[in-house]
Amino acid sequence: MAEMRSRDGVQLHRFPGGLLLDDHKAMATQRPVEKAPLPKELVIPLQQHIGEPAMPIVEVGEHVLGGQPIAEAQGHISALVHATSSGTVKEITERLIPHPSGLTAPCVVIETDGKDEFVSPEPLDGWQQAEPAAIHQHVRNAGIVGLGGAAFPTDIKLTADEFLQIDRLILNGAECEPYICCDDMLMRERAEEVISGALVMLRALATERCQLAIEDNKPEAEQALRDAIKQADAADHIELVIVPSVYPEGGEKQLIQVLTGKEVPSDGLPIDIGIVCHNVGTAAAVHRAVVNGTPLVSRFVAVTGGGVREPRVLDSRIGTPFATLIESAGGALDSAVRLLMGGPMMGFAIRDDSVPVIKATNCILLATDDEIRPAKEPMPCIRCGECAQVCPASLLPQQLYWHTRAREMDKVEDYDIFDCIECGCCDVVCPSHIPLASHFRFAKTEIWGKEAERARADIARQRYEARQERIEKEKREQEERRQRKKKMLDNLDREKSKKDEIKAAMERAKQKKREKQEGKD
Amino acid sequence: MHYGVSPAPHLKPQTSVTKVMLQVLIALVPATLASVWYFGWGIMVQMLIATVFAVTAETLMLIARDRPLKPFIYDFSAVVTAVLLAFAVPPTAPWWLVAIGVVFAIIFAKHLYGGLGYNPFNPAMAGYVVLLISFPQEMTVWLAPEQLVFDEQRLSLYETLVTIFAGSFPAGVNVDAVTAATPLDAMRTGLANNQTVQEIRSNPLFGDFGGLGWEWIGNYIAIGGLWLMYRRVIRWQIPFGVIMGVGVPAVAFYFLDPGTHAGAPFHIFSGATLLCAFFIATDPVSAATTEKGRLIYGFCIGLLIYIIRSWGGYPDAVAFAVLLMNMAVPLIDHYTRPRTYGHAR
Helix, strand or coil: CCEEECCCCCEEECCCCCECCCCCCHHHHCCCCEECCCCCEEEEECCCCCCCCCEECCCCCCEECECCEEEECCCCCCCCEECCCCEEEEEEEEEECCCCCCCEEEEEEEEECCCCCECCCCCCCCHHHCCHHHHHHHHHHCCCECCCCCCCEHHHHHCCCCCCCCCEEEEEECCCCCCCCHHHHHHHHCHHHHHHHHHHHHHHHCCCCEEEEEECCCHHHHHHHHHHHHHCCCCCCEEEEEECCCECCCCHHHHHHHHHCCCCCCCCCHHHHCEEEEEHHHHHHHHHHHHHCCCCCEEEEEEECCCECCCEEEEEECCCEHHHHHHHCCCECCCEEEEEECCCCCCEECCECCCECCCCCCEEEEEEHHHCCCCCCCCCCCCCCHHHHHCCCCCCHHHHHHHHHCCCHHHHHHCCHHHCCCCCHHHHHCCCCCCHHHHHHHHHHHHHHHHHHHHHHHHHHHHHHHHHHHHHHHHHHHHHHHHHHHHHHHHHHHHHHHHHHHHHHHHHHHHHHHHHHHHHC | CECECCCCCCCCCCCCHHHHHHHHHHHCHHHHHHHHHHHCCHHHHHHHHHHHHHHHHHHHHHHHCCCCHHHHHCCCHHHHHHHHHHHHCCCCCCHHHHHHHHHHHHHHHHHHHCCCCCCCCCHHHHHHHHHHHHCHHHHCCCECCHHHCCHHHCCCHHHHHHHHHHCCCCCCCCHHHHECCCHHHHHHHHHHCCCCHHHHHCCCCECCCCECCHHHHHHHHHHHHHHHHHCCCCCCHHHHHHHHHHHHHHHHHHHHCCCCCCCHHHHHHCCCHHHHHHHHCCCCCCCCCCHHHHHHHHHHHHHHHHHHHHHCCCCCCHHHHHHHHHHHHHHHHHHCCCCCCCCCC
16 A cells, blocks of 8 residues: 655555545634533433443433433443433433434433533542543443444443553544534644543553544644643653545544554454544543543534534534524525535435434534535446545445446445445546445345345245154154054064965865765765 | 435535546547648548437437437537547548448447447447448548648648548549558558568658657647546556557567567557547446556557557557457456455455
């Protein structure tokens, strides 16, 4: 892989493909971050993370305080959910959540009392000397998940044990997708929290080295982080690396490749090559949980796009409706036609602006017609191969598309469909305007469906074969029994006929004798 | 409030088939003007005839196949096919020649295979081969570069039109004065007559490194091609491959025996080598699509051009080389897959 150096001489590596995109970040970074208003009703979904949904532990009518757990983690991969302000549990019910499916999911609805009272914080005093397990537990209790968008429970990725060789912690502040700027503002305004969080994470991972990567389009954040590192006297452990702005560099696999030159194995995790990767927002949340003792109840959300009157970043409580945040950003313009959660590349469209902010909500993007792709019939693929040129996974989207259209799913799998990260680069460069990422999502679900079907069919076949075998066996046994019986009967018959023959012979002999005697007489 | 939904990504696409094809056409402008400069108005007339017939055939086929007209006519792919074929036929060839070629290209090489995106063979080259095999006589009457013709003998625009539409040079035109063998023809005939390359090249038909006029058209084609590369409409692999494929054996044989083998510059700047490298072999639909595959594809086309020119039955070989390699594309693509991220090296 090609090598390059960052501005301050750090050895970097290039990842294949990628796109230079207009970042559209400045529109929302001009205004300072403000706290979003407290809504009348907070809608807090029970599953905001990857893994098992949390189990509610409050009852309808119960009064709760901000920071109080309202749902418990279930199983290893799961996360706690907390009330994000004080009030009464109004209902525990199905509500619309921000999800690509547009479906509802179980939520705890809290009617806020306006007092905004919180439980007293429980910091982990002396965390600098704390056991990694204690930090781990604290992070789990705070309900922290990856705030970069994937929402994977953070505690699982903060495990140190003697079997894991951790080379370094990578903090991802690249934030490469256009429009999204919540991490940029977080690093500008709360750099010391990010740095402190990084030190806590290093302690939890029992490792020494952290690389904090940010793209070169965030000079203000860079300066703030440099100051914070100096202030925390953390320069020995935390290295700020300025990486060139290329989409999708903020993808975990891509950032790891840029910083280390190594690739995460296709069927593995970053930890397999000694790397743990967390988002900068997650680090700040870890700082708050461990140092301040407050759970994850709010996050920075960028409310931006051409369809918002005053684009800005808001410090928002989890559970605040999108509509409230859009109002706080001056309201939607009439030209707004699309509401997205996330950026324009990997974000998904939401029909209803009443859905709540969840832990994974980094950006609310209200786009105008000028900002989104027009709905148009795609042209046929002309095999120009531009999609392959920009694919960061070095896939051949043109071949994947070809075989997906032909429903040749074995070929699609053969062309490594499951290494597609759905970054959308191929869509953007396609001259035929083919929705390639959509095709690949379809192909993946199709293959998963087929696999599930195959698994079911396998079970059915096994059952059928077992039954068939049982019937065969019974038949065989029946036959054997019949044969045995027959043999026995035959034997009996044979013996009987022998006796008969003897009897007849004796009879005949007697007859002869009698005839002889009669002849003599 | 409710909003519409659509799948990710939502960002606008950066280009379109129409833009790609238009850029190809723009990139051909310098070479077209150079051709007018050296060989007169013929090429413009041929382009016009070819375009009219190509678009008509395209329209009829779209109607017959029940496809929407507007997107497929405005993609300008038929115009590109027409213009490329017009580049390849003699400037004063009768009108029906390029018409037959382009109609065959659009109907048989393109639409019967499924239209845009589905043709395994380069349509313009398929059309060219049909003409070359069916009308060898008409396909070989080339004009001499105007610089070799006395002013008063040059064909005017009117005379060019008459020649093309009447099918023969108008009375009063000195045919021997205005026509000449192409440099590739001259080289071939000369070598067959046991002349040395040096003797053959003393003919004023030859310029500094290629054929007179041809070499400059080649330069302008290269300029257009480099601009396409800069615009990322084409990538470097195929042009580089073709030029290497022609150049490497040319250099090797030239060093072996410079008397019977023309050098690399002659091969690269004569005939259609550069047109092939930048505009014909780079037709995305019928070319290999992987990076490595494109290098191999281009190199093999170049190699075939050199082989057929040197030992085959035709003076130039671009069309045959391209069509032969079109057939190999699925194989090349299959064996040149890049290594996926995270998979074993």
